[in-house]
Amino acid sequence: MNLRPTEIILILVVILLLFGAKKLPDMARSLGKSARILKSEAKAMKKDDEAAAGAPPADSPAQDAPKTIQAAPGDVTSSRPVTEPNRTTQS
Template identity: 60%
Template sequence: MSLGPWEIALIVLVVVLLFGARKLPELARSMGRSMRIFKSEVKEMKSENEDPAQQGQIAASKQSSEEFWNSSDMQPGQTQPVKGQDSTQQQQ
């Protein structure tokens, strides 16, 4: 659901009536500052979550799992029989 031109015009009219034409530039500046602060905080939180040591551990574990699957004769999803049991026996 998107806003059409009539809905946008109605919203602008209500804002002008509520705040007055004199306060609109000040309101726009304060909203711009707030958005800038919000974006910088979000960016900072994302950078905190991307700790380099943690990323290195993730990369190392991915590499070791790829090496395992590439060096093994098995493919993902295959299983090997348990040693000590006859694979021709049927379970009861």
């Protein structure tokens, strides 16, 4: 679908009228923050997958260290410790 410049301008004007000029910077800021979080989580998952390929067995002492999740790179105020289920624990 090819949009001409006049159609793009019309769409932008409608968006501006719907959301208002005051809300657009906040929406862009939250979208950027969400994109950074998604990117950091994707990197962490890729790193975890690479580490799991050459990782020692699950019962090794290296697995005992607590892990921390951060909401965004460099954001230490919202980081929290994470407890992971043990494979040796019986339900």
